[in-house]
Amino acid sequence: EDQVTQSPEALRLQEGESSSLNCSYTVSGLRGLFWYRQDPGKGPEFLFTLYSAGEEKEKERLKATLTKKESFLHITAPKPEDSATYLCAVQAAGSARQLTFGSGTQLTVLP
């Protein structure tokens, strides 16, 4: 069974304090790993897709990396507007239509 575990559940940072969020996964044949950002009361907003170990993607203060067992979302010098819940999801070869989601990391960046 495909599994996605995100840690920590919640993270509080001071503005400018860099950190990383973790997404560990167990799947039978990874087709893609996806990162989303979700603001309270809104739908998830797509951030990145990673396909193979060693791949990296960047967008502003965010950088996503992928290994064979986990992905990290690195946040460099975060700002209060980066506060949100970050969701990780995987698509496995055996579940071509569905994504398996983690439970998310709630990030709070304090000014």
Add this chain to the structure above:
Amino acid sequence: DVKVTQSSRYLVKRTGEKVFLECVQDMDHENMFWYRQDPGLGLRLIYFSYDVKMKEKGDIPEGYSVSREKKERFSLILESASTNQTSMYLCASRTGVPGETQYFGPGTRLLVL
């Protein structure tokens, strides 16, 4: 720019009412999904559809049904709403190509009294 829209942002219904939630995507995607999201439980898949008139049960289909008469539109139906169906409902769509991005709508927050 990709777009998934949902018919309502907020809904208040009474127990026993029939509730329709509608989702429309403009990206010609084959796959469409309905999830509910509750605090501490994460995203849970209710139903999905991979083609017009085709549907498959997700993890929590009980108490729900769906309809997909046109490719761009996917409806979630609560035949007789109950208080435990109070939740945030999210629609999503994706192409049939493995590894392609799944896009979400803005969500409908449903309160059943």
